[in-house]
Amino acid sequence: MNILIVEDESRIAKRVERMTRDILGPGIQSLKHINTLHEALEYIESNTLDLVLLDLNLNGENGFDMLTTAVSGSFHTIVISAYKEQAITAFEYGVLDFVPKPFNRERLEQALNRTTSNEKAAANDTKYLAIKKRHRLQLVPVEDVIYIKGAGAYTELFLADGKKELHDKSLEKLEQLLSPTFERMHKSYLVKMSEVEEIIVKSGSKYMAELKNGKMIPIGRTKYKEIKGKWV
Structure with missing residues (x-):
């Protein structure tokens, strides 16, 4: 799997990366961490991905600005965020899972396992399918x-x-x-x-x-x- 972590807090990003490597092991082909919205959007445009792990607050920038772009892609998106009140909207946009901060390994593993199984999303609340137009x-x-x-x-x-x-x-x-x-x-x-x-x-x-x-x-x-x- 080719994975992108979008997280502005270095400590949390390293924790997510370490846990993801432990959970998915040899299933990971590449794992990239980016801490700004602009760089993440550029990376998504020029790279083939299977999964994006996305924080919704990036140095004060709203991760939802990226979410519509992310969910229109060929990959799955898992949101990792302290903003639990935004979970409903995230599911409506079509994320595979919403992992609330603070989180433990078990909860992240549950979300990551969904990417490799036929299990449906944690909440089947997808109300929109984002498509790319010119x-x-x-x-x-x-x-x-x-x-x-x-x-x-x-x-x-x-x-x-x-x-x-x-x-x-x-x-x-x-x-x-x-x-x-x-x-x-x-x-x-x-x-x-x-x-x-x-x-x-x-x-x-x-x-x-x-x-x-x-x-x-x-x-x-x-x-x-x-x-x-x-x-x-």
Whole structure:
């Protein structure tokens, strides 16, 4: 994993780094510490990352200015902050976890383990998916998303108004962040269950979910019984 720690207090940054190395061990390919918002944004733009550990107060600068940029990236973001009242907003923006300061190794390990498991976020409160537009970021309300299609390392968000937006996160990472209202029906699709109009069995044991907008989504053979049960 390629990891970036964004923390302005050297003592805390060293503690986070030491614990992270102990917990993830050989799973770490690179681990970088940066203590300013500007440098962190530049580093994110020019490097491939798997995880950002982010403080929300950086020498008086608001880490939320970076959070929308971070959550639009292909990597997961874990916030480590003393500002517990900001946890709800952080989850709404799409962070994987919020570790309140002061923290112990057990709590950090719990958060780090989520990055390598299929476990969903600590709170499935993601309300927005941040997408990169030319020279700006756009927050797409999750309630506007009908289904999500995997497109290699990226995903395509299909919205209620008929528009399609590209997201830098993989389908697996979005599945971790989104609530159970979205189901992984197929290796390439995440679908909002409330949008399913009908489940259809076709010849050759092919299963399809017809959405309210008429779109047909394939259902994996191993997922059919589970999806059928949840839909009914």
